[in-house]
Structures are given as structure tokens and as C-alpha cells.
Amino acid sequence: MYRSLKPTALYLAMTCASGLLTYAPLPLQAAEAQQFTIPAGPLGPALTRFGEQTGLRLIMPSELVQNVQTQGLQGQYETNAGLNRLLEGSGLRATISGDTAVIEPGPQTGVLELNSTSISGKADEAITEGTGSYTQTGPSSSATGLALTLRETPQSLTVTTRQKIEDFNLQTIVDVIEQTPGVNTYTVDSERIQFESRGFNVNNIQYDGISIPISIGYAAGDLQSNTAIYEHIDVIKGSDGLMLGQGRPGASINMIRKKPTREFKGHITASAGSWDTYRSELDLSAPLTQSGNIRGRLVASYRDANSYLDYYEKKDKAFYGVLEVDLTQNTLWTMGADYDDHDPTGSNWSGLVQTNANGEFVKMPRSKNIATRWSSWPQQSNSFFSSLEHNFENGWSAKINYERRFSSYDAQMAGSPSGTLQADGTGLKMWVVGYEGENKQDSFSFKLDGKYFFLDREHSLVVGGNVSLLRFESITTYPSEGMTTSWGQTDLANYFTGINNWPYPTSGYDIVSNHPKETTRQRGLYFANRFSLNDDLAIILGSRVSDYRYRSASTEGYFYSEAQSETGVLTPYAGAVYDLTNNFSFYVSYTSIFEPQSNKNLQGTVLAPMEGDNYEAGIKGEFFDGRLNASLAYFRIEQDNYAISTGELGPDGGTAYEAADGVITKGYEFEVSGELASGWQVQGGYTHRVARRQDKKIVTENPENTFKLNTTYTLQGALHGMTIGAGARWRDKTWTNNFVADSYWLLDAMARYQINKNLSGSLNVSNLLDEKSYRLYSSYYTWEEPRRITASVRWDF
The missing domain is CATH 3.55.50.30 (Phage tail protein beta-alpha-beta fold)
Structure with missing residues (x-):
């Protein structure tokens, strides 16, 4: 033998x-x-x-x-x-x-x-937990539905592994995106942060491949997700229209939840940090039967934190439970639920005003909070999910998923000053408005994939589809007393003095200004076929057919009743990967863009869907059996019906947009992730992009050039229990309304010592040099968070 x-x-x-x-x-x-x-x-x-x-x-x-x-x-x-x-x-x-x-x-x-009784089929998503790696060595299906490695995927794909999340104390999805190459954030206010990639806002978050639309106007918890729940996080650069039916060409974020394990394991973490920030986390996973055919996992997290902003604080809670059952040798049933709760006080509704009536920069302290002490924007989100997967004897697999997601918010705010600021602090009005709303989404998806032989070669095929129903309802209110103007606006006596002691309205928020109800239905079928033409060349051809229907009405008649309907929208996908050597491959890909919008014009009408084409080409490298990955990509995006802010407010009080044709975005990015040498992990990248319309630059409030790098090294010999690390983030200059924010660097550091097999201690420092820089949004700016220090201990079972 x-x-x-x-x-x-x-x-x-x-x-x-x-x-x-x-x-x-x-x-x-x-x-x-x-x-x-x-x-x-x-x-x-x-x-x-x-x-x-x-x-x-x-x-x-x-x-x-x-x-x-x-x-x-x-x-x-x-x-x-x-x-x-x-x-x-x-x-x-x-x-x-x-x-x-x-x-x-x-x-x-x-x-x-x-x-022998465990599920033997292939995994769509590789497990990064416990690998110690900053790259994903196994497959991912986030980009095409096919289980492909990073090198086999003809598109840019960034994976934030569990190890990197823990090393750099990335507690929320916002923390993860801040450290992800090629993706940026800009701050709207204390509760709303928008993600951007390649010049386009990210408006979809996926949970295990189930897409949830997000809106910057109504923050409902999805951008506050606690990373304690997730095994790793994928960011698919470029259009993801094949899988979603909505091909926003910037990026799509797919958060992969943790799975139960076949052996008992877990940990307890406790941390304390700057501004009286305290956090605890419990993670337990174990087989629930002697044979291990039933397994469960439970995660809980709690954080109580003040802030560098005056009188702003937040309490966060997160819970997650999941159960896996081997119904047969080849059939797996999974069910679970998660819950995120965010309860802030002192919530502000904007950043600081950029300029005064003379066009001069209005410099305010970093701690300045333009909000009342009682302003609050609580957000909750929870979901229930279930899936059934069967692996056939011929190697094919079938999987069906269902998810019910509910998110809500209940904001009572006073702030967001607008107008022209005079030297004595007058000239501005502030909004005193309440927002209450909820999203309910039911999603169902199925997928059949496997390999087959044709002309003596093995090829891969995936066929799938999904259906979703989203129901959104909100109520906007304002006080009937204490208003010097109408529609929830009142004069601000002195901007520099602030509004922190402005009293809560005696009447409460008792006038309903509008009560819209919106329904969005989507369904689609897709396929992707990976043809292995020879040992070096593989091509992927796929397509998706989507139906989209949107309805909106108001019980007060404030909104026009409106509808959008798109049927049979075809989204083609094509890609090719050619192996140049044992380590390097050349790839190209194309997909069209179809993106229904929620942005509205000055008349309150939703803009027509964005449409266009997305092209990408590059070289990928894979070294040390996949432990180190690198990529160099060039992209070009051509787009019509692109939403550009008018700088004015629409009938619903939100920002009004106009549709622009002929928007062209192009650029390039380099990225590396994985192990450079034994014990030396790295993830980093440089991105350049420019967006133009009729030779005029647009999307300038986000940087055209960025660089991000995180690295750790585990010492050997007498210091073999010590891990040290550093991070660096550079943002190019940005500008809005002819006001410029200079480029700047942010540096981070970490250290961890493994005291024994079970106990470890860590120290994390963000903004190590306490850089005093700011970011722009519309006519406001927000300071970067000052230096933050966090110490934590962890006990592993």
C-alpha cells in the first residue's frame, strides 16, 4: 500500500x-x-x-x-x-x-x-478562526457563488480574518472598515457613518450572503454590528450584481457568522480603556450530544462607554446563538438568532460647521458636541435565520436559506445647525425633530452547485436564486411649542455657546409631519459556470435576471404615492483567470451595473436606477501554499443616473439629489495579506481612484488616494509568548464647497503576551501620535478620535 x-x-x-x-x-x-x-x-x-x-x-x-x-x-x-x-x-x-x-x-x-458522521461536502466559506492568519487560504463564494480561492476569483476580494479582528481590537463593523484597504468611512454624525469604495457609497450589508439595504438617512443598527458575532468579513470590490441583483460598483460587505465547533471551546474577555470604556465578551461553543451531531454556540457582549465628545455616551449589547444538527451523514440543518442593541445619549445630528460668513474655517475643540444632553438615537436590530444543506454522493450540494431581519430606531434629536454663521455666533437655525421607524425584511435563497466533467476536464457550476420583501415604515415629528420657526426648526441663539442645556420641549414631539410606508420586493435567478479550458486558463460566464418593485405612500398625503418597477433586468458576468506561473495569475472581469435607488430629487421623487458597466483587470499572486496573497488591480466604471447632492433639502427633510449621466471612475489598487515569514502577519494596500463627469472631478469629500497597513509579529525564543504589532492609515486631501481638509497619517500599535496556555493580556493604542485632523461631510467636519488606549485580558477554555 x-x-x-x-x-x-x-x-x-x-x-x-x-x-x-x-x-x-x-x-x-x-x-x-x-x-x-x-x-x-x-x-x-x-x-x-x-x-x-x-x-x-x-x-x-x-x-x-x-x-x-x-x-x-x-x-x-x-x-x-x-x-x-x-x-x-x-x-x-x-x-x-x-x-x-x-x-x-x-x-x-x-x-x-x-x-464519519460529519458532513463531508465542500465548504463555501473557509474558516479563519484559530488559524492565526491575516488571509483566507480556503474558498469564498461571496463574489460569484462559486467556492473559489482568492487567486481563482477574477475580482478584488479583501478578507478581514478573526485573528486581525482580535489583534487590533476591532469591536464593530466600522472599526473593521477603517482598517480595510480600499474602503473608506466618512462621519455624518455620532450615529451615522457611511462606507465608500472606488468613489461609491456602500449601500448593502450581507449576513452570510443575505443582503440588507442600508440608508444613511435612517440609521437602524446595521452599521453598528458587533464583531463578536462574526467569523470573518469579506469585502467584494466592484459590482456584485451577479449575487445581489443590485450592482453598486463600489463594494459589497459580507459578514460571515461564527459556526459551532465539534469540541468544547470558548473564551472570556474583559477590557477597559480611555473615557471610561468597559467591555466584556463571552464566547462558548460545544457539542450538545456525545456523538457531536448536534452542536451549539453562544456569544454575548456588553460595552459601557463614554466618549471624547462632551456628554456623549453609549451602552451596547449583543447576543448570538446558533445550532447545527447533522440530520443525516450528508444533511446539515442550521438555525440561529442574533440581537444588537445600541442606546446612546448626547447624540449629535451633524459635525461642526466648516466656515463662517467670511469663508473662514471655524475651529472648535475636538470635544465640542453640537447636541442637547438629552438627544438620543437608540437603534436595535435582530434576526432569525435557518438553512438546510444536503451534500449528494456525486459531490454536488444543495442549500436553502431563510432569514427574518428586524431593525428599528427611535430618535429624539435637537441639533444639525444650518444657515450662515456670523462672527457673533448667530445666523443659524437648528432642527428639533423626532424620527421613529422600523425595517422588516424576509429573505429566501437557494443554491445548487457542484462539479462535472466535459471533454475530459472538470468544470464548476452554480445555479441559485433569491427573493426578498422589505417593509419600511417611519414617523417624523416635531414639537408644537418652543419653535421660533416652522417644520421643526428654531433659531440658535449662539453657535459657540452650544445647545447642550437647551430644554426638552414641554409639548414633546407631538406634531406628525409625515408617515411614509415603503415596500420593496426583489427576486432573481442566477448562474455561474467556471470552465477549465486547460491547466492554466479558466473562464467564468454567468448572468442574473432580476425583478424589482418599489412602492411608497404616506398616510398624511405628504409624499406623492409613487412606484418603481423593473422586470427582467439582465446582469451579465464574465471573468477569466490565466496562470502565468506557479505563483502568479492574470485576470479580467466584466459585469453590468443595475442599482435601484432610494435617493430623491427636489420634488421628492425617487431617482431612476443607476446603470452602467464595470471592468477590472489585474494580477494575483499566491505564495507558501496560499498563506500569502497579493493582488494588483486596475478598474474602470462607467455609470448613468449617478446621484449627486444638490446641497438642498427635499420635501421629507433629507438631502435632495440629481441624476447625472456620463460618470467615469477609474483607478488601481495594490493589496497584500497573509504571512511574510513564520509568525509575521500582514494586511495592507494602496488605492487610487478618480471620478469625473464631463472632465470635472466629483466625490471629492472622500480621498482619491489611501494607504492602510496592519502587521504583527510573534516573537520566538525566550519571548515566544509575545506578539507585537503596528498599523498605519493615510488619507489624501479631500474637499467640499471649495474647503480643503489636508492629508494625514494615523498610527496604531498593539502588544499581546500569552501568559500561559489559557491566559493572555493585550494593549491596543489607536491614533498613537494623537493626530489632530478632521474629515468632511457636506458643509460640516468631524475630528478624528484622539488617542485611545485599551487594555484587555482573555481566558481561553
Whole structure:
């Protein structure tokens, strides 16, 4: 049965011949625990790295580890325990004698008997948790529906792994996007932050592939998501119209929830930081039956935080539970629920006014909060989800998903000064308005995918579809007493004095100005076929047919009753990947753009859908068996019906827009993620883009050039329990209304010490040099958060 026995050294020579770095074996330390950071992926390379670090000589048949995966090894282990952990679930066992270990098939009883009942089909999303890696070595289906690696995907795809989230204390989705190459944020107020990529706002958030539209006008919790719930976060650059039916060409964000594990594990984290910020987190996962065919996971998080802004504070709660059941050897049922609650006080409704009547910059303290002490914008979101997946004997799989998501807000605000500021602080009015609303969305999707042979080659096919119904209802109110003007506006006596002591209206918010109800129905069918033409060239051809229907009405008749309907909208997709060498591939892709809009013009009518074309070409590199990935991309986006702000307010009090044709955005970006050397993780990138209409630059309030880099290094030898890291973020200058915000750098730092196998302590510092810079939005600006320090301890079970 075994024709050859090859030691690890020979395997290393074969698999790393094209590598750029080499590793020297360390002396064997059989009894002493060592720190390991071996990512999930192919078992062969993982064993190679284990042998190098421990000095253990591994002997195994080469064919025994082919096409076998491992969950990796992260943390402190003795040699024997670490090797067993690395082999867990592989069906293999190790026999250690001295400095030699023989790898061979395990027995067909006991643990392997449990493994034989597990789902054997391929995974759409690779697990990053526990790998210690800043890249995803396994597949992702976020871009095309096909389970492809980063190199196989003919589109830019950025993955923020669980390890990076924990290293840099990224507690919310906003924190993640701040550190993600090619994506920017700009602050509207204390509760609303907009994401932007390639010059376009991101208006869809996905939860395990289920899309939820987001609106900057009515923040309802989706942009406050707590990362304790998520395993990793994908950002798909460019149009994602094949999967969503709404091809906003900037980016789409897909948040992948954590999954239960087959062994008991968990952690407790407690942290304290600047401005009396305290946070705790509990994460427990375990099999619920002896065989492990039923598994569960529970996550809870709580944060109580003040702020660098005067009298602003927030309490956040998050809960998540998920259950997996192996109904049969090939059928998996998953169900779960999550809940996010955000309760702030002192919420402001805008940044600081940029200029006065003379065009001079109005510099205010970083702590200045233009809001009343009682202003508040609570937000809640929760969802229930369930899926059923079956893996057929021929390797094909079918999956159906259902999700019910509910989000709401109840804001009673006073602020958002508007007008022309005079030198004595007069000339402005402030809004005193209440917003209450809720979103309810039901989503259903299905997918069938697998591989087939044609002309003696293996190809991949996915066919799927989704249906969603979104119902949105809101009420806008304002006080009947205390208003010196109408429609919820009143004169602001002195901008510089502020409005923090302005009293709550004696009448309350008792006048209803409008009560719109909106319904959005979407459905679509899609397919994507990956043809393997030869060993080096693969092309992906796909298409989607979508129906879209929007209805809006007001019980007060304030809005015009309106409707939008699009039927049979075709969204084609084409891509090709050509392997230039063992490490480099060239790719191209094209997709059309179709984006229904919620933006309205001065008359209160919703703009027609945005349409256009999205082109991308680039080179991708993959090194060290996928542990390091790099990409260089060029993109061009041509668009009509692009929404441009008029600078005025529409009938509903929101910003009014006009539709513009002939908008062209082009640029390039470079990105690298993964392991540069043993223990050295990195993710970073540089992005350049310019958006023009009739040779005039637009979207200038977001930077045209950005650079982001995060890196950590785990020390070896006597300091093997110490990890140190740093981050850098650079934003080019931006401008609005002829007012310029200069470019600036932000630096971050972190350190973690693994005290023992279970206990670790961390220190994170953001804005290390306390840079005093600001960002622009409309006619306002907001300061960057000052230096923030967080200390935390973590206990792993």
C-alpha cells in the first residue's frame, strides 16, 4: 500500500521550491509548551511547519496527506498535544518515538467513528478562526457563488480574518472598515457613518450572503454590528450584481457568522480603556450530544462607554446563538438568532460647521458636541435565520436559506445647525425633530452547485436564486411649542455657546409631519459556470435576471404615492483567470451595473436606477501554499443616473439629489495579506481612484488616494509568548464647497503576551501620535478620535 516513505524535509523541498523565504528547524522541545501560529489549510504544509518549529522528524506516505485539510494550530501546546490537534478530523494518527513521528491512518472506531458522521461536502466559506492568519487560504463564494480561492476569483476580494479582528481590537463593523484597504468611512454624525469604495457609497450589508439595504438617512443598527458575532468579513470590490441583483460598483460587505465547533471551546474577555470604556465578551461553543451531531454556540457582549465628545455616551449589547444538527451523514440543518442593541445619549445630528460668513474655517475643540444632553438615537436590530444543506454522493450540494431581519430606531434629536454663521455666533437655525421607524425584511435563497466533467476536464457550476420583501415604515415629528420657526426648526441663539442645556420641549414631539410606508420586493435567478479550458486558463460566464418593485405612500398625503418597477433586468458576468506561473495569475472581469435607488430629487421623487458597466483587470499572486496573497488591480466604471447632492433639502427633510449621466471612475489598487515569514502577519494596500463627469472631478469629500497597513509579529525564543504589532492609515486631501481638509497619517500599535496556555493580556493604542485632523461631510467636519488606549485580558477554555 505504501510505495514510498518521505520525511518532512523532502516534502518541504517539493512544496516550497518556488518560495521566497526559508525556515530553519528549531531544536526539539518535547516537554515544553510552544506558541504555534499554523493556519488552516492543506495538512501537508501544516505538518511541515510543525516539524520545523519543533524539530520533530515526521515520516508519512506522500499520498496520505494529499487533499487533506487541517483546522490549523493556534496557541501554546506541547509537541504531542499540538500534533494530535493538527491531525484532528483528518482520520490520521501519529506515533512518536524520540524525535521521530510516524503518520498513519487511524483506527476506524472512537473519534474517527464520530468524524464519519460529519458532513463531508465542500465548504463555501473557509474558516479563519484559530488559524492565526491575516488571509483566507480556503474558498469564498461571496463574489460569484462559486467556492473559489482568492487567486481563482477574477475580482478584488479583501478578507478581514478573526485573528486581525482580535489583534487590533476591532469591536464593530466600522472599526473593521477603517482598517480595510480600499474602503473608506466618512462621519455624518455620532450615529451615522457611511462606507465608500472606488468613489461609491456602500449601500448593502450581507449576513452570510443575505443582503440588507442600508440608508444613511435612517440609521437602524446595521452599521453598528458587533464583531463578536462574526467569523470573518469579506469585502467584494466592484459590482456584485451577479449575487445581489443590485450592482453598486463600489463594494459589497459580507459578514460571515461564527459556526459551532465539534469540541468544547470558548473564551472570556474583559477590557477597559480611555473615557471610561468597559467591555466584556463571552464566547462558548460545544457539542450538545456525545456523538457531536448536534452542536451549539453562544456569544454575548456588553460595552459601557463614554466618549471624547462632551456628554456623549453609549451602552451596547449583543447576543448570538446558533445550532447545527447533522440530520443525516450528508444533511446539515442550521438555525440561529442574533440581537444588537445600541442606546446612546448626547447624540449629535451633524459635525461642526466648516466656515463662517467670511469663508473662514471655524475651529472648535475636538470635544465640542453640537447636541442637547438629552438627544438620543437608540437603534436595535435582530434576526432569525435557518438553512438546510444536503451534500449528494456525486459531490454536488444543495442549500436553502431563510432569514427574518428586524431593525428599528427611535430618535429624539435637537441639533444639525444650518444657515450662515456670523462672527457673533448667530445666523443659524437648528432642527428639533423626532424620527421613529422600523425595517422588516424576509429573505429566501437557494443554491445548487457542484462539479462535472466535459471533454475530459472538470468544470464548476452554480445555479441559485433569491427573493426578498422589505417593509419600511417611519414617523417624523416635531414639537408644537418652543419653535421660533416652522417644520421643526428654531433659531440658535449662539453657535459657540452650544445647545447642550437647551430644554426638552414641554409639548414633546407631538406634531406628525409625515408617515411614509415603503415596500420593496426583489427576486432573481442566477448562474455561474467556471470552465477549465486547460491547466492554466479558466473562464467564468454567468448572468442574473432580476425583478424589482418599489412602492411608497404616506398616510398624511405628504409624499406623492409613487412606484418603481423593473422586470427582467439582465446582469451579465464574465471573468477569466490565466496562470502565468506557479505563483502568479492574470485576470479580467466584466459585469453590468443595475442599482435601484432610494435617493430623491427636489420634488421628492425617487431617482431612476443607476446603470452602467464595470471592468477590472489585474494580477494575483499566491505564495507558501496560499498563506500569502497579493493582488494588483486596475478598474474602470462607467455609470448613468449617478446621484449627486444638490446641497438642498427635499420635501421629507433629507438631502435632495440629481441624476447625472456620463460618470467615469477609474483607478488601481495594490493589496497584500497573509504571512511574510513564520509568525509575521500582514494586511495592507494602496488605492487610487478618480471620478469625473464631463472632465470635472466629483466625490471629492472622500480621498482619491489611501494607504492602510496592519502587521504583527510573534516573537520566538525566550519571548515566544509575545506578539507585537503596528498599523498605519493615510488619507489624501479631500474637499467640499471649495474647503480643503489636508492629508494625514494615523498610527496604531498593539502588544499581546500569552501568559500561559489559557491566559493572555493585550494593549491596543489607536491614533498613537494623537493626530489632530478632521474629515468632511457636506458643509460640516468631524475630528478624528484622539488617542485611545485599551487594555484587555482573555481566558481561553
